[in-house]
Amino acid sequence: MGAITRAEDFYRPPPTLDPAAWDGDAPAERVIRWTEHHQQRRITTDPAAQAGELYARINHSRWVADCTCGSAQIVTPADPRMWCVVCGAGWWSLVFPADIDAVEESLAALPVIERNWWAVADPVFPTLEV
Numbered sequence: 684m685g686a687i688t689r690a691e692d693f694y695r696p697p698p699t700l701d702p703a704a705w706d707g708d709a710p711a712e713r714v715i716r717w718t719e720h721h722q723q724r725r726i727t728t729d730p731a732a733q734a735g736e737l738y739a740r741i742n743h744s745r746w747v748a749d750c751t752c753g754s755a756q757i758v759t760p761a762d763p764r765m766w767c768v769v770c771g772a773g774w775w776s777l778v779f780p781a782d783i784d785a786v787e788e789s790l791a792a793l794p795v796i797e798r799n800w801w802a803v804a805d806p807v808f809p810t811l812e813v
């Protein structure tokens with residue numbers, strides 16, 4: 684695990700299962716297994732459903748992406764896509780920075796709460812300008 688938490692670090696099987704139980708699932712799909720277990724419901728996905736493009740960002744030392752429905756989940760550059768487990772909009776394609784290691788390294792010495800990063804090109808990049 685690097686300095687920044689990724690989906691495959693966070694969405695782990697519960698203690699009642701073998702720790703390797705979800706190793707066969709793609710990293711972007713582990714949130715689906717995790718949500719099914721914690722919310723005790725089935726989530727269906729459609730491989731052909733494409734939702735569009737979202738920028739990944741770092742929030743409190745976690746790679747996250749924000750769905751247009753207002754939900755967010757932890758994501759990973761190892762599998763840059765996201766199925767929103769709240770609204771099921773489709774598979775979002777995620778944009779990560781070209782040099783992920785450099786971005787993570789630039790935050791590594793900061794306290795967890797200050798490890799935040801946004802892509803400047805992200806249309807929802809926060810600004811203090813009015």
Ligand SMILES: [Zn+2]
Nearest residue numbers: 750752767770
């Ligand atoms: Zn959503």
